[in-house]
Amino acid sequence: MFFNTTLWQSLLGALTSVSCYYLLSWGIKELRYRHAARKAGCALPVKCWHKDPILGLDLFVQRIKDMNSGDSLATDRLLLEKYGKTVQTNSWGIKQYVTMDPANMQTVLATQVDKFGNEPKNRAMCAPFLGDGVITLDGHAWKTSRQLLNPVFARAQVSELSSFEVHVGRMIDHIPRDGSMIDMQPLCKMLFLDSSTEFIFGKSANSLSSETDSSVARRLSKLFDEALVGMFTRYMLGSFKFLVGTKKWLNNCAEVHNIIDGFIDEEVERQKTKSLTNSATESSTPYKYVLLKELVKTTEDKRSIRNELMNVFFPARDTAAILTSSILFMLARYPDVWNKMREEVLSIGDQKLTFELLKSLKYTHAVINETLRFHAPAGGSWKTCLAPCILPYGGGAAGREPILLQPGDEVRMSFTPLHMDPEIWGEDALEFRPERFLGLKQSWNFIPFLGGRRICPAQQNVLTDICYVLVRLAKEFQAVENRDECFEYVDRIVFTRESKNGVKVAFVPAV
Numbered sequence: 001m002f003f004n005t006t007l008w009q010s011l012l013g014a015l016t017s018v019s020c021y022y023l024l025s026w027g028i029k030e031l032r033y034r035h036a037a038r039k040a041g042c043a044l045p046v047k048c049w050h051k052d053p054i055l056g057l058d059l060f061v062q063r064i065k066d067m068n069s070g071d072s073l074a075t076d077r078l079l080l081e082k083y084g085k086t087v088q089t090n091s092w093g094i095k096q097y098v099t100m101d102p103a104n105m106q107t108v109l110a111t112q113v114d115k116f117g118n119e120p121k122n123r124a125m126c127a128p129f130l131g132d133g134v135i136t137l138d139g140h141a142w143k144t145s146r147q148l149l150n151p152v153f154a155r156a157q158v159s160e161l162s163s164f165e166v167h168v169g170r171m172i173d174h175i176p177r178d179g180s181m182i183d184m185q186p187l188c189k190m191l192f193l194d195s196s197t198e199f200i201f202g203k204s205a206n207s208l209s210s211e212t213d214s215s216v217a218r219r220l221s222k223l224f225d226e227a228l229v230g231m232f233t234r235y236m237l238g239s240f241k242f243l244v245g246t247k248k249w250l251n252n253c254a255e256v257h258n259i260i261d262g263f264i265d266e267e268v269e270r271q272k273t274k275s276l277t278n279s280a281t282e283s284s285t286p287y288k289y290v291l292l293k294e295l296v297k298t299t300e301d302k303r304s305i306r307n308e309l310m311n312v313f314f315p316a317r318d319t320a321a322i323l324t325s326s327i328l329f330m331l332a333r334y335p336d337v338w339n340k341m342r343e344e345v346l347s348i349g350d351q352k353l354t355f356e357l358l359k360s361l362k363y364t365h366a367v368i369n370e371t372l373r374f375h376a377p378a379g380g381s382w383k384t385c386l387a388p389c390i391l392p393y394g395g396g397a398a399g400r401e402p403i404l405l406q407p408g409d410e411v412r413m414s415f416t417p418l419h420m421d422p423e424i425w426g427e428d429a430l431e432f433r434p435e436r437f438l439g440l441k442q443s444w445n446f447i448p449f450l451g452g453r454r455i456c457p458a459q460q461n462v463l464t465d466i467c468y469v470l471v472r473l474a475k476e477f478q479a480v481e482n483r484d485e486c487f488e489y490v491d492r493i494v495f496t497r498e499s500k501n502g503v504k505v506a507f508v509p510a511v
């Protein structure tokens with residue numbers, strides 16, 4: 001009894017000391033912050049009230065609940081409705097500023113871009129899988145990666161449509177012509193898996209065809225998906241990622257790396273033979289620009305080649321497919337929009353589908369943008385503050401005064417609330433109306449591909465490819481009809497946001 005009482009007293013004493021230490025250091029930090037903010041001419045940020053003020057677990061739990069209920073953006077939406085366009089929250093003990101303010105986003109992504117980075121968060125969460133590359137690095141190393149990638153995307157964008165057609169043709173062959181239902185989401189995923197593996201590795205997964213020699217690329221895709229789930233869990237847990245074991249995940253990463261290393265060895269050999277014999281050895285793809293081939297030409301460092309490939313395959317994996325299927329989700333629900341888009345497509349007759357011709361289809365692009373406004377596959381972007389920086393808004397009683405951010409603080413830029421803001425898009429912001437994009441100039445009010453120097457390098461390639469798919473479908477079919485009892489978009493997230501119920505539609509062939 002005596003022993004137990006002493007033990008309890010010691011435990012209580014230790015707990016009190018730790019709490020006092022925590023409170024004291026928090027108090028000193030907060031006082032220093034207030035002093036620095038005042039000196040910088042900033043107001044105190046609008047703060048979210050937390051049930052758990054230490055780690056902010058209440059918000060974490062709420063986000064998990066939202067994800068399970070198919071409305072993963074609900075927490076950000078409600079937070080911003082309640083507190084204004086920028087609010088300071090607590091994410092695992094770190095100050096995280098959630099914002100939908102375009103001026104703050106422009107500051108983070110353009111005017112003060114050197115004061116923000118991906119590396120502190122992305123490298124810690126993703127490095128064992130993705131390695132050091134364009135997604136995980138900042139500064140000079142990021143610039144080197146980006147300079148390697150930019151020209152490949154720029155050249156591929158205008159020259160690969162005939163190779164892309166092979167995959168699109170196969171996808172269209174899978175669509176029933178007797179009015180029966182088809183889920184277009186998995187089909188679009190196959191289409192873009194086939195084309196992206198071909199563009200990135202020079203080997204198509206050929207998931208839409210019966211080719212038998214593509215089993216390695218298909219296995220890669222499956223293993224990659226499994227590893228992404230592990231990486232997403234780490235992301236959600238932040239600095240508490242140690243709570244989940246890594247052994248299985250690391251084995252999974254190693255398997256993916258082995259497959260990609262095999263592709264690299266093969267390409268290095270191919271290019272060596274080519275330079276020795278001065279003759280072109282047969283390539284396994286009709287694509288003119290393959291990322292792997294271009295990277296092998298620039299460096300002999302196989303590890304860095306693998307890292308770059310991983311850093312591109314990760315964002316390429318599902319995004320374009322999800323956007324294409326989300327467009328079909330909307331078109332099946334808005335037949336007038338489909339008819340108007342089809343009218344534009346039919347007006348070009350049998351002209352060859354070139355990059356320039358596709359770019360001239362203004363209404364079709366407006367349909368793509370309007371879907372991106374509702375359902376951007378990447379719903380937001382996270383950056384870590386690297387040096388003290390002032391954001392123009394988020395402070396004071398109305399959140400309209402500047403705020404001071406300090407190194408280690410995070411900014412969570414939430415695109416969908418920005419893209420749905422009635423102050424920007426008008427009273428009909430919640431209506432699906434592509435016309436609003438006709439003649440609209442590019443601005444920080446609409447950034448589904450991000451903005452500034454870290455803007456998605458594949459933006460133009462993606463828009464061209466998706467426009468191509470829509471044109472082919474509009475020529476082939478006169479209508480697309482919804483076959484899903486649920487009208488709403490119920491979502492599911494593993495990095496990208498897709499429709500949980502798929503995209504169940506039926507096509508009516510053109511006569």
Ligand code: HEM
Pocket residue numbers: 118134135146196311312313315316317319320323376377378380381382448449450453454455456457458459462
């Ligand atoms: C609809 C399709 C796509 C959307 C909406 C999209 C959107 C984005 C966004 C929002 C970012 C910024 C991420 C951040 O920093 O937080 C990004 C970056 C990136 N995207 Fe895309 N993306 C798409 C397709 C693709 C494809 C198909 C590829 C490759 C083939 C790709 C390659 C990249 C790369 C390499 C980056 C990193 C850029 C950097 O940090 O410098 N994306 N994308």
